[in-house]
Amino acid sequence: MNLEELSGLPPGAVSHFQDEGIESLYPPQAEAVEAGATDGDSLVAAVPTASGKTMIAALSMLSAIERGGKALYIVPLRALASEKKDEFEAYEEFGVSVGVTTGNYESTDDWLATRDIVVATSEKVDSLVRNGADWLSDLTCVVSDEVHLIDDRNRGPTLEVTLAKLRALNPALQVVALSATVGNAGEIADWLDAELVASDWRPIDLQMGVHYGNAISFDDGSKREVPVDGSESQEDALVRDIVAEDASALVFVNSRRNAEAAARRLANVVAPELDDEEKAALDELADDIRDVSDSETSTDLAAAVEKGGAFHHAGLASEHRSLVEDAFRDRLLKVISATPTLAAGVNTPARRVVVRDWRRFDSTAGGMTPLDVLEVHQMMGRAGRPGLDPYGEAVLLAKSHDEQDDLFDRYIWAEAEDVRSKLAAEPALRTHVLATIASGFASTRDGLLSFMNETLYASQTDERGRLESVTDTVLDYLERNDFVEREGGTAGGSRSGADADAADDAFTSAADLATEANRDVDLRATNLGHTVSRLYLDPMSAAEIVHGLESAGSRPTAMGLYQLIARTPNMYELYLRSGEDDKYGQLYYELEDELLGDAPSEYEDNRFEDWLAALKTGALLKDWADEMDEDRLTERYSIGPGDLRGKVETAEWLLGAAETLAAEIDSDWSVAVREARARVEHGVREELLELVSVRGVGRKRARQLYQAGVESAADLRTVDKGIVLGALRGRKTAENILENAGREDPSMDGVEAIQVDGGDAPGAAGVDAGSGSTSEAGSDASTTPESEDQSSLGDF
DNA sequence: CCAGTGAAGTTTTAGACAGCATGTC
DNA sequence: CTAAAACTTCACTGG
Numbered sequence: 001m002n003l004e005e006l007s008g009l010p011p012g013a014v015s016h017f018q019d020e021g022i023e024s025l026y027p028p029q030a031e032a033v034e035a036g037a038t039d040g041d042s043l044v045a046a047v048p049t050a051s052g053k054t055m056i057a058a059l060s061m062l063s064a065i066e067r068g069g070k071a072l073y074i075v076p077l078r079a080l081a082s083e084k085k086d087e088f089e090a091y092e093e094f095g096v097s098v099g100v101t102t103g104n105y106e107s108t109d110d111w112l113a114t115r116d117i118v119v120a121t122s123e124k125v126d127s128l129v130r131n132g133a134d135w136l137s138d139l140t141c142v143v144s145d146e147v148h149l150i151d152d153r154n155r156g157p158t159l160e161v162t163l164a165k166l167r168a169l170n171p172a173l174q175v176v177a178l179s180a181t182v183g184n185a186g187e188i189a190d191w192l193d194a195e196l197v198a199s200d201w202r203p204i205d206l207q208m209g210v211h212y213g214n215a216i217s218f219d220d221g222s223k224r225e226v227p228v229d230g231s232e233s234q235e236d237a238l239v240r241d242i243v244a245e246d247a248s249a250l251v252f253v254n255s256r257r258n259a260e261a262a263a264r265r266l267a268n269v270v271a272p273e274l275d276d277e278e279k280a281a282l283d284e285l286a287d288d289i290r291d292v293s294d295s296e297t298s299t300d301l302a303a304a305v306e307k308g309g310a311f312h313h314a315g316l317a318s319e320h321r322s323l324v325e326d327a328f329r330d331r332l333l334k335v336i337s338a339t340p341t342l343a344a345g346v347n348t349p350a351r352r353v354v355v356r357d358w359r360r361f362d363s364t365a366g367g368m369t370p371l372d373v374l375e376v377h378q379m380m381g382r383a384g385r386p387g388l389d390p391y392g393e394a395v396l397l398a399k400s401h402d403e404q405d406d407l408f409d410r411y412i413w414a415e416a417e418d419v420r421s422k423l424a425a426e427p428a429l430r431t432h433v434l435a436t437i438a439s440g441f442a443s444t445r446d447g448l449l450s451f452m453n454e455t456l457y458a459s460q461t462d463e464r465g466r467l468e469s470v471t472d473t474v475l476d477y478l479e480r481n482d483f484v485e486r487e488g489g490t491a492g493g494s495r496s497g498a499d500a501d502a503a504d505d506a507f508t509s510a511a512d513l514a515t516e517a518n519r520d521v522d523l524r525a526t527n528l529g530h531t532v533s534r535l536y537l538d539p540m541s542a543a544e545i546v547h548g549l550e551s552a553g554s555r556p557t558a559m560g561l562y563q564l565i566a567r568t569p570n571m572y573e574l575y576l577r578s579g580e581d582d583k584y585g586q587l588y589y590e591l592e593d594e595l596l597g598d599a600p601s602e603y604e605d606n607r608f609e610d611w612l613a614a615l616k617t618g619a620l621l622k623d624w625a626d627e628m629d630e631d632r633l634t635e636r637y638s639i640g641p642g643d644l645r646g647k648v649e650t651a652e653w654l655l656g657a658a659e660t661l662a663a664e665i666d667s668d669w670s671v672a673v674r675e676a677r678a679r680v681e682h683g684v685r686e687e688l689l690e691l692v693s694v695r696g697v698g699r700k701r702a703r704q705l706y707q708a709g710v711e712s713a714a715d716l717r718t719v720d721k722g723i724v725l726g727a728l729r730g731r732k733t734a735e736n737i738l739e740n741a742g743r744e745d746p747s748m749d750g751v752e753a754i755q756v757d758g759g760d761a762p763g764a765a766g767v768d769a770g771s772g773s774t775s776e777a778g779s780d781a782s783t784t785p786e787s788e789d790q791s792s793l794g795d796f
Numbered sequence: 797c798c799a800g801t802g803a804a805g806t807t808t809t810a811g812a813c814a815g816c817a818t819g820t821c
Numbered sequence: 822c823t824a825a826a827a828c829t830t831c832a833c834t835g836g
Contacts, residue, residue, distance in 0.1 A: 103814050123813040255809050339810050361809045367823040536814045656815055698820045
């Protein structure tokens with residue numbers, strides 16, 4: 001189908017696509033148009049990665065906008081949200097506006113209401129529904145990218161429920177669901193009342209094969225000799241072979257450690273192929289990488305990058321990741337060894353993809369379990385760069401002939417699994433049942449069940465009773481913890497006043513759903529329940545926090561609060577390594593009085609271990625808030641910079657939520673919570689909190705200023721400029737900071753730096769727990785007012 | 797005596813969303 | 822129902 005044949009798009013859209021070199025539609029895109037994508041009809045497009053799914057979404061959204069509507073594009077990852085935003089922003093050329101909203105992107109409701117296309121993560125959309133964003137009822141088109149993730153045990157139910165809610169809000173909504181090729185795309189289409197567009201078509205050919213011995217056998221029967229020299233590994237040989245053709249390779253492995261070790265070896269394989277220009281560019285990239293973070297991960301990554309290779313996993317800081325991804329796309333890096341992060345994330349295609357490990361450790365299964373077909377297909381789908389490679393190759397590795405046959409059957413000839421809803425699990429229902437009640441989608445038990453009946457789960461299950469019984473279990477839990485009130489037997493749609501701020505449309509349509517059913521039990525969210533729903537907390541997290549705050553007899557310490565939020569289901573705990581159960585058991589005895597709530601008995605093995613794992617996570621947060629350096633933290637807790645930032649970010653969120661909860665339950669400790677949160681946010685001790693609020697001053701500069709005797713923004717306005725200059729590195733930096741502090745004449749012209757007392761120890765500030773001694777934050781830790789700040793964690 | 801090698805034993809194990817209101821070194 | 826690679830340690834070899 002030619003682009004010119006398309007109608008209903010905004011003027012300028014067709015020529016825009018033509019300018020981008022798009023003349024005609026790919027077959028699946030044409031099918032989608034025939035199925036009504038541009039006429040506002042719902043559809044499920046189950047097509048391979050990189051076969052133009054985004055174009056299907058774009059055509060649907062643009063035609064919806066041209067009809068006067070508004071579109072929402074739901075993505076599974078923040079990184080994809082910004083990738084899509086960048087892509088759609090090109091449409092501003094013909095007057096289509098774009099906005100993004102995720103947990104870390106700025107966005108106000110008012111502003112989003114003015115955008116034609118809004119890009120958001122599924123959780124963010126869920127949160128917007130819970131908070132009653134008015135503009136959601138203006139939506140006419142919703143795109144759900146990677147909709148097969150409904151199958152995900154943790155995050156799938158959110159997507160499923162959110163789609164059901166958006167449809168309930170606006171029954172005429174066009175839903176465009178983009179999916180990988182899965183076994184039961186038709187079932188998903190039925191659920192969404194959508195047309196199915198299924199295709200295996202790819203814009204460039206993908207050859208799948210297995211390497212065994214000295215050759216790859218491909219699915220089309222062809223073979224390619226790739227001899228393995230002596231003691232080298234198969235992946236080394238495969239990478240060397242493809243890099244010799246001046247193409248790049250992606251190697252998927254099953255652990256971070258494997259990714260790093262493989263990168264070390266592969267970088268040496270690739271290094272001889274580099275020319276001088278590339279080497280210079282790589283050296284520069286390596287410097288950028290080292291600048292991102294002060295940690296071993298950063299150093300190791302830079303070392304691999306200098307030789308043209310890299311590793312990629314979630315322990316990397318996000319800046320690391322984008323530097324690596326961009327350099328790989330620019331063909332500067334020849335090989336990346338990666339964990340599954342890369343298969344799910346932003347687009348990073350390679351001529352050859354090697355899936356080295358097809359089994360992954362799973363403690364719940366008690367050993368190595370084979371990856372899902374879908375997951376392996378997603379990895380293999382990264383092979384072949386449209387427009388750059390003549391074809392893509394995806395290769396699995398076999399060590400025996402039997403294994404080779406097995407791999408063909410298991411992955412190459414196999415169809416991807418069915419998507420199965422995971423909604424009927426307690427943790428998922430806990431949060432979604434509360435949200436459904438609190439935001440007015442249901443006000444009776446039957447209304448709730450009717451809403452649940454609109455989910456994919458209901459359409460898939462034969463066990464009608466299961467969802468009902470789990471729902472009742474969850475309702476018991478929510479009632480017991482004072483999130484929901486139940487009134488049995490009373491008829492009528494009474495709802496609490498607090499419901500009034502939820503979308504009215506939501507309420508009325510939900511009421512419609514409930515009309516047929518008997519209103520045997522009225523459900524109402526309490527004020528606390530509303531707050532929990534809006535804060536986006538797992539009710540179990542909220543209960544733990546509430547209980548912890550209520551049980552505190554005196555002002556909770558930062559450590560107590562950090563351990564409290566760390567044991568919440570919303571925080572993914574650090575793992576206790578061998579020997580650490582003793583170590584943290586000992587720390588537990590030392591800190592017992594500081595910890596909030598009831599500790600499990602030591603004889604309850606699993607629960608006690610979780611408690612200690614939370615203690616370890618809390619200790620990490622405490623060390624961060626005591627100004628321990630990044631390299632030290634990452635080393636002590638065996639984590640990467642990305643993990644550290646993730647933990648800190650989660651802690652900020654949970655402590656912010658804890659502060660709101662504290663106010664809600666009239667706790668005396670909201671100030672203590674606020675302070676603990678501020679310390680985690682900036683990674684500083686209490687005495688620096690004021691300084692750190694000055695723009696341009698972070699944990700390091702604040703410490704340097706403090707050591708020089710500058711203790712507040714007011715001091716910055718009055719103190720001798722030479723002292724400020726002496727404490728900071730650059731003249732320009734010092735000027736900016738003075739200006740931000742509101743100093744009348746911030747100019748540093750002609751000012752001489754004055755060194756005051758030990759201000760020359762950048763990076764040394766922090767908890768020196770290596771010796772197990774009292775912590776030192778510069779020279780004046782002994783003046784720290786809080787006694788809790790003086791004991792160091794870690795080695796004891 | 798010491799560097800180098802290799803066998804044997806030990807350790808570890810993917811990922812990443814969210815409130816609210818603005819800005820690191 | 823199910824593991825494997827990386828890392829550590831330690832004994833031994835050859836110079």
